[in-house]
Amino acid sequence: MDRTIRWGVLATGGIAATFTEALATVPGAEVVAVGSRSLDSAEEFAGRYGIPRAYGSWAELAADDGVDVVYVATPHSAHREAAGLCLEAGRAVLCEKALTINTREAQELVEIAGERGLFLMEAMWTYCNPLVRHLAAAVADGVIGDVRAIHADFGFHGDFPPTHRMRDPQQGGGALLDLGVYPVSFAHLLLGEPDSVDAWAHLTPERVDDTTGVLLGWNSGAVATLTCTFTADTGAPATISGSGGRIEIPEGFFNPERYVVHRQGETPHTVTFADVTDDGLERGTMRYEAIEVGRCLREGLTESPLVPLSGSLAVMRTMDAVRERTGVRYPGVD
Template sequence: MSDGTRIIRWGILATGGIAAEFTAALRGLPNTEVVAVGSRRPESAKAFAERHDILRAHGSWAELAADDEVDVVYVATPHSAHRAAAGLCLEAGRAVLCEKAFTLDSRQARELVDLARDRGLFLMEAMWTYCHPLIRRLREVIADGVIGEVRGVSAAFGIAGDFPPEHRLRDPAQGGGALLDLGVYPVSFAQLLLGEPDAIRAWAHLTPEGVDDNTGIVLGWDGGAVATLGCTFTADTDAPATITGTRGRIEFADGFFYPDRFVIHRRGHEPQPVLLADVTDDLERGTMRHEAAEVMRCLRAGETESPLVPLDGTLAVMRTLDAVRERIGVVYPGVA
């Protein structure tokens, strides 16, 4: 039986921007405490702890993982360190929420999933989209057959930036490129609705360092559904998405992975907007808070996997990303 009053104590592993954003998102959630932070650099951990009013600052990942006052660790490192950081925490008996992309490849992802399952520990990818109330409502709408059978998904995510060669987005050793940072969103969105694809095609433009900066992906399913997806860090997009079905379509004008609305279009009917306010009265709860709330619900209920972000789904997405990377010719050092 779940105890909704149990205080969940968080540790934060890494001290970058996304770690700060997640720590801020935890503030105000009931029965939640951020009790520790860990970094490879003691001075970085101390500064982060002071900025965010955290009691304990650990000067190594191992010290944070060994902290018995921590119930769950949020891993906020670059992708290239996810396997090592999350694995260290699981080995120490800590539950883990690990940022996306989950790891550099599906082999590393499988190692983490096997470790968590063998130890009976909670593990979840920080795919906030799957926990978002409006995306949960979207799944209900599709399951109810409102637009019929899904036959197509299109989605794109792009940001424009003048990233120098030494930036992590251009560094193969850090899992650089648009695919893992941005492409994981449209791929996860398509697979949430259609499952793992049966056919994968892709093209990309590569930087001089050998990572993708502009990538197109086509996924196909034996039943006839197709997804056309894109990711880039050479141009801004509004992150639009469209889901087409045999009886209609659903459109996201922007921000499909953190939406405030979508619109249902059916022949013979007026467009039907579905707003975030229609499915939740807590509009101040940001995307990270939804995923954090799901982690804590699972921990209080004694669940080791989230039904919203299942580990088998994470593994399936990683297999697709592997296949895309192979097709576009991106290689990360030490990764097959």
């Protein structure tokens, strides 16, 4: 570690807390500041985690020259504003997923980062997970032949009142941007951007999706069937089927502890998280994406090869197409 990466955390909700706790275990990382629209909230968060500086506005955090990179942990409806503010102030940014509400906003962030030569990355922690990286490499090497079909699902049961952000179109509510981004990104990781997008959704009275089904197609003949919902706990399984076998992730495909390879004519074998990493870090934290950000900053990179901006834009284009087909609109941005 040639230098400590000094982090700022923008927002003080649950995901900000989880990431801050993960950063405490990353060598060469230090949280030095937190910013919120409420000074009381920022000071409480700073006291809880021993953070030296607390700000009552996003702009004050962005202006802190003692911060190398800001983790944006707001709801995605505020990502464009918050991440853009930080980039324009000269800060590198790790922005929670989905990167923004739509492709237009995401493209704007990419352009700001490019103009200023600053690092920007979507916090797609799945792409940084060692077991997922191992799986993707095995698929690319042809362990199950040519990929013909992907099935992936992410769902949990949440009794959200109409005022909750998950049901609020003003805050980018719905299952797709919170949950569907994972199966869509998983399919993109393995097959790239699709040539065809179709979708169906059940909408809440507020006109956001509580359940969405997506069908993606590629000119190669491959298909992906993807689902997301906040009305049922699904276990989040995934299957990748190829011309020579299949790979199954029994549960939690977005952060798996194992996957099982079924090759034609062979006994199935299981690959576990412990099989592919010897760094002693636990599965289930956000450390690997923080480690990747630190590596990129130390090497002077402006984007991560694991989570490239072109990939984040492609995922946003797919999700825009899904919303176009399901009738989900976000006031003021669509």
